[in-house]
Amino acid sequence: MFFFDPVYLLFALPALLLGLYAQIKVQSAMSHYSRVAANTTGAEAARALLEANGLYDVQLEESRGFLSDHYDPTKRVLRLSPQVARGRSVAAVGVAAHEAAHALQHATGYWPLQxxxxxxxVVQFGSWLGPIIFLLGWLVSGISPELGTSLALLGVLSFAAVALFAIVTLPVELNASRRAKAMLQRYFVMDQQGMVGVNQVLDAAALTYVAAAVQAISTLLYYVFLLSGFSRRRD
Ligand SMILES: [Zn+2]
Structure with missing residues (x-):
């Protein structure tokens, strides 16, 4: 039931297709606008936007890997991938501005980010512990239906936490992109022509987060569906 379930495919397929489409959009927007020149590198743009907002104490570091760019609120460090940090392109500046916007969200106490x-x-444990607890519940339900169902329910709850995380991520990401676009124009970091590219890159990236949320919700629904099978088995 866990290793190959055709029903799982039914739940997972829409998210899988959307995710694939979003990945293609991001890759093509990134590769295209990485070749369109900008006035600054990603790192320079991020530094300028942070300082324009008084965030002098946010550290800028280089991370490893393609699209590994992120803001770490626990350490107040903005990490940019080499392509973005050193890239003097519309794509690099767009991504860097988006990450700087996360630092700004943090500084202003934007509550969805909190x-x-x-x-x-919760999610770090939930995403790998959830399936294990659920499987354990399924095994135990043969001996003790009550305990089995309780364990499975616990597994489902951890999937619910993962889904909630993916849903809360949406306003955080959309708001960061909105702030990034506004800042790039307000501080004249990017001209109108460049903004067309920034919009394409950031909107494609937003779609990947929508796909991730749909995927997390689909997974949750699949396990809720399996759990309803538990009750039937008990009756
Ligand atoms: Zn982001």
Whole structure:
């Protein structure tokens, strides 16, 4: 039931297709606008936007890997991938501005970001512990239906936490992109022509977060569906 379930495919397929589509959009927007020149590198743009907002104490570091760019609210460090940090392109500046916007969200106490940060430890455990607890519940239900169902319910709850995390991520990401676009124009970091590219890159990236949320919700629904099978088995 866990290793190959055709029903799982039914639940997972829409999210899988959307995720694939979003990945293609991001890759093509990134590769295209990485070749369109900008006036600054990603690192320079991020530094300028942070300082324009008085965030002199946010550290800028280089991370490893393609699209590994992120803001770490626990350490107040903005990490940019080499392509973004050193890239003097519309794509690099767009991504860097988006990450700088996360630092700004943090500084202004933007509450969806606070919820998201609070959920990180829950999700780190939930995403790998959830299936194990659920499987354990399924095995135990043959001996003790009550205990089995309780364990499975616990597994489902951890999937619910993962789904909640993915849902809370949406306003955080959309708001960061909105702030990034506004800042790039307000501080004249990017001209109108460049903004067309920034919009394409950030909107494609937003779609990947929508896909991730749909995927997390689909997974939750699948396990709720399996759990309803538990009750039938008990009756
Ligand atoms: Zn982001």
């Amino acid at each position: 919820i998201r940060t609070g959920l990180v430890p």
